[in-house]
Amino acid sequence: MAFTVTKTDEEWRQQLSPVQYAVCRQKATERPFTGEYYFKNPDGVYQCVCCEAELFRSTTKFDAGCGWPSFWDPITPDSVVTETDYSHGMERVEVMCGSCGAHLGHVFEDGPEPTGQRYCMNSVALTMAEK
Helix, strand or coil: CCCCCCCCHHHHHHHCCHHHHHHHHHCCCCCCCCCHHHHCCCCEEEEECCCCCEEEEHHHEECCCCCCCEECCCCCCCCEEEEEECHHHCCEEEEEECCCCCEEEEEECCCCCCCCCEEEECHHHEEEEEC
């Protein structure tokens, strides 16, 4: 997959905090119910912490009760890319930033209408442009 924003591993390490690096570049997961954006919902646009690409509108955020911020639709179909993830002994669909490939979380098919999708994202992978 070719991404428009590319950096060396060392550049990512310098830019990101250790936990952001672990989640976004090494596909770790933050602990549930600990992320900043799980608890608050400012009005605006959620962006990738790595490259500031716009990912989700606050109007698509909902409380899924899963411990991570959840959204029912990305801003555009190209905002995120997905890939089948077979880690942890199960099949899931990984969600990555469409611009830089940062690991954001996973998407599940148990979300609300109109899409039925639950984009379950790590707070540390996001930043917010408040309106």
